[in-house]
Amino acid sequence: MGISFDVLEAMVPEAAVSLKERYSILECISLNQPIGRRALALECNISERHARTETELLCESGLIQIHPGGMFITAKGSDVLRSLGDTMHNVYGFSKKEKLLAEAMGIKKVTISKGDIELSKSNMDMLGKVAAGVIEQLITDGDTIAVTGGNTLRCVADAFMPQVKHKDIKVVPGRGGIGTNPEIQSNTIASIIADKLDAKSDILYLPDMLNPRIARTIMQEPNIKKIMATIKSVDMLIFSIGVSQEMAARRGLAKPIIDMINQRGAVGEAFGYYFNEPGEIVYLSHTIGITLDEMKSIDRIIGIAGGAKKAKAILAVMRNIKNTVLITDESAANELCRLLGIETE
Incomplete structure (x- = not known):
């Protein structure tokens, strides 16, 4: 016994x-x-x-x-x-928290990684490793997978182990590029994951934010049109969640727009949508990539974000995308429990 x-x-x-x-x-x-x-x-x-x-x-x-x-x-x-x-997952009390958080937010599943990614590189690496493990279990033959950009998803991409487990996989960027750091662009991350999975990949040579008139013109270019059709019919989407103020600055939004977003109570951002705490959309950037409505019809969606400061952002986004598997760290999970009034002791 x-x-x-x-x-x-x-x-x-x-x-x-x-x-x-x-x-x-x-x-x-x-x-x-x-x-x-x-x-x-x-x-x-x-x-x-x-x-x-x-x-x-x-x-x-x-x-x-x-x-x-x-x-x-x-x-x-x-x-x-x-x-x-x-x-150890049970020892840390994660299994109970995961179940309670998924039920409270009404989403598919929550997986918690130990520690606080804001405190050490090891914790960020662990989040990446946990996320890569969850994603690998969800991939099936013939999948087309879309990924977004950012530091967190770059860490996830780096955590994948080279493997040839599945056939006919394609990995594509879920949006255009943001900011000036090529290491964390969605194109780069899609390429890294594709290499690790021995999969094909497409590259979207477009910035995330374009003048709508210019964007409409470019979208008629045959190669871009083909890639966009692939992006909008993916089987799996892997995305990160941002704090609204940080993402507005990273996107280079004008100060009057940033002020307006803040006045409207924005706390979180995903795919150019800015959400307030109740999950209402308070602003939408003109972005290139998957839309919120399209996300709701994707079979497997994995949202990844950590750090207590992102808890409100996570909650706001989850209120809009219920068909999500959320992968987060211990720090964000604890803050989510506090915000939702969940007692885990």
Whole structure:
């Protein structure tokens, strides 16, 4: 007969604390290898001395290797992480929160990644890894997948492992380009994911925001027309959610428009739509890509966003796109619970 974690925690609380901490340290090494003790201490918010003690114990157990160039996880360590994954998910209380949040928001599913992406790169990498894992499980042969841009989705793209599991996959940008950083454009992210999945990809050589008259003219160009038809008939959509003020600035909206958006109480943005807290559309940018109405008919939609500051934005967007699987971090999940009056203790 097995012993539950709750019983272990009640009987030997220090063992439960050690398990959580060592699991986090092992996870951090896995995500950041090779990593030195100082960097590990900063990522895990522990002292360097404590990091030394814990990593020496992990090394003695054969879970990591310590080299002059940094620490690496071993095959045994990776097996331990996989074996404990579901258990730790319950230990952190995520399973209950996921169910309650999905019910409260009326969406398909919620998946929570540990930590706060605003505090460390490891937490952002973990969100990317969790999201990539969920997406891989949802892909089927013959899928056309659209992705948007941004730092979060770039992290997701980088987290995909090279694989040839599915046939006839195509990955396309879900919108035109935003801003000046090519590394986080939807074209770049679509290309990275396509390479990882051994899939085909299309590129949309258009900025996200164009004068409507110019946009209508360009849309008649045969190649653009063909790509847009593909984008608007995808099987899966992967998108990120932004804070309205940040996205308005990134899109280069004029100050009077930004002031107007703020006055109307905008908190979140997705696909050029700006939403207030109740989820009402308060402004729409003229963008190139999938529209809100088109999103509602897509079979599989995955929204990805983390950080407590995005909780209101997430909630506003989810009130409009109910057929969504939301992947978020612990920090945003906790704030969503607070906003929705959900008690998880």
